[in-house]
Amino acid sequence: MHPTSAGTESGPHDSTDMRMHRAWRQMCEDPRAEVVVGSWAAESELFSDCTGTGDVLELLNALYRAGNWTGHDALLAALLERVPRGGYDGEVAWLVTVRALLPKAARMARSQMRPSIDFEEAFSVVVGALFEVVRTYPLERCPRSIYAGLVLRTLTLARQTLGHLLNDAPLPPDEVAEIVDRRPVGHELGPEERFERLSLLMDATELQLLGKDDHEHIHSGTARAELLHLVVWAVRTGVLQPHEAQLLAGYYVDSDHRDGRTPRSIGSGGDRVRKARSRAVSRLRAADHDAYWLVA
Structure with missing residues (x-):
């Protein structure tokens, strides 16, 4: 069960975006989240300027906008290390990471729309995939290019799910791996451009x-x-x-x-x-x- 389905009020017709917004707002207003972020700041200098979940998100966004991928990956790694802790500590790290990637999830959802699948259904599938990928990300095995790894794994899982809904045959894992391993001639790509490619x-x-x-x-x-x-x-x-x-x-x-x-x-x-x-x-x-x- 991920943070949008536990401890939040929701109606039968709420969209995925509304549920995410509500879960994030409630976490930002929860005094326990401030305590959790305060403990992170005591553990790591990466969070030294953060007093709440909003500060962590803003720091991630600032690093992203600046193209500081080393710092961005370091902060993502610190969050992903905390997700498996469980309890409210892990839940906060889980939701902060997902919330940071939500704009990318929306763009992925738009790219996966079909005549029989509208944006809401595609977005719901992508967000569900994102929660699962963040929860299970193999940080020890993949400690670099974390942003690109998160979004690519999310897209792959979402495509597999949507493929089953449409009776499509998604790409076999070995073909996906072959695509990932190939590099364009003469071009060094940043994480965002690498994912788009x-x-x-x-x-x-x-x-x-x-x-x-x-x-x-x-x-x-x-x-x-x-x-x-x-x-x-x-x-x-x-x-x-x-x-x-x-x-x-x-x-x-x-x-x-x-x-x-x-x-x-x-x-x-x-x-x-x-x-x-x-x-x-x-x-x-x-x-x-x-x-x-x-x-x-």
Whole structure:
């Protein structure tokens, strides 16, 4: 049982966001939480300027905004060390960590929406996955890149859960591991960009959209990445069928990697391919682009 389901008042129609907000507010107002944070400050200099849970969250957010990933990871590690303690001490550390990653969870939920799964259901699944990942995070085995590890594990678990709801086949663990281990050529990525890249590669691999060089060359901000983001979203929202997305992803590639094929060069089937691609492009143009930019 996680902190949003114990000791908080809730109604039958409360959204996940409302329950999280209520649980956080109640913890911030609980004098016991101040005592817990005070004990952390006595144990570690990392919490020396913190007198309550709000201070811990603000410190995490400040480190994130500054791009101080070393300090951010150190504070996350200190919180994750305290989660297994159990009792109210562990509960406070658990909820503070989840609350810090809630904006990322909301973005992940938007990216996982389907025609049959609205934001609330996707967000509920992602938040549930986040609570589980924070509770079970293997800190001793994975002491570095903690932020990236938390969000990637959360996304993987959420995708597995949503895949079962949709009767989809999620990526096997060995394929996920292979994607994680590959690095883009010539680019050192920060944790946020690394997660965005891995998330895109996981989606594109599942939908069979990747070219032979995409694992090595794709990274955030490139035209190729933007195209893949767009066609993944289009499949998730029912704008395109998977085979149409594959057609577009295989045609619109960087000029350095295009294989030179044209409708004329691939024979009598070329005209059918061109028309199918044209229909897919037309549907993309007619789609709700405001909805896409909410996810992107």
